[in-house]
Amino acid sequence: EPEVTQTPSHQVTQMGQEVILRCVPISNHLYFYWYRQILGQKVEFLVSFYNNEISEKSEIFDDQFSVERPDGSNFTLKIRSTKLEDSAMYFCATKGGRTEAFFGQGTRLTVV
Amino acid sequence: AQSVTQLDSQVPVFEEAPVELRCNYSSSVSVYLFWYVQYPNQGLQLLLKYLSGSTLVESINGFEAEFNKSQTSFHLRKPSVHISDTAEYFCAVTGVNAGNMLTFGGGTRLMVKP
Numbered sequence: 716e717p718e719v720t721q722t723p724s725h726q727v728t729q730m731g732q733e734v735i736l737r738c739v740p741i742s743n744h745l746y747f748y749w750y751r752q753i754l755g756q757k758v759e760f761l762v763s764f765y766n767n768e769i770s771e772k773s774e775i776f777d778d779q780f781s782v783e784r785p786d787g788s789n790f791t792l793k794i795r796s797t798k799l800e801d802s803a804m805y806f807c808a809t810k811g812g813r814t815e816a817f818f819g820q821g822t823r824l825t826v827v
Numbered sequence: 828a829q830s831v832t833q834l835d836s837q838v839p840v841f842e843e844a845p846v847e848l849r850c851n852y853s854s855s856v857s858v859y860l861f862w863y864v865q866y867p868n869q870g871l872q873l874l875l876k877y878l879s880g881s882t883l884v885e886s887i888n889g890f891e892a893e894f895n896k897s898q899t900s901f902h903l904r905k906p907s908v909h910i911s912d913t914a915e916y917f918c919a920v921t922g923v924n925a926g927n928m929l930t931f932g933g934g935t936r937l938m939v940k941p
Contacts, residue, residue, distance in 0.1 A: 748928055757917075758871070759931070760928045763928050770926055810926075812925045815876050816921075821870045
């Protein structure tokens, strides 16, 4: 069964450092998303990406965040200058159309 | 815009007992509805979905959910739970357009006790 792959599984970074979280979508999927889940809290939408541009973003997705699909395969989330409150599980999800979204296993980001 | 409310943050239940996890949503447009399950230290797995057709949908491991448009609900039920069902369950809604994102409820932690 095809799956969404995220790397790394766990990232520890110093406050103020840049991090890049990577996602390999399911090959024929067209819609890509990032969500985050702060420990013990709900899953929150960050951004959606379609046709090489952001289609929708939440209030959480401020100027510190960016997404791109640089080589047509990987879908990345960059946080330019991490803050303690960015510590969370980050999930990539992809969708082929009017179907369910498939989620990766997540990257646990710990900012110290 | 949509919103999802899961009224119970935790549901403790004994093994082999029935369980219902409640989910209510609000939306100004037509929606698709989903239940995702998250086992400890794992990602989100789709449990079941309602897209159209029969309002009662079932999963392969005995869960079922019923879409009730008038009540704007999508409650999840299982007649007899197992220890292995212990997990966090998230109800989610999306608009019917292809690129719409998911809006999640706050989650319900199902704790099955022996």
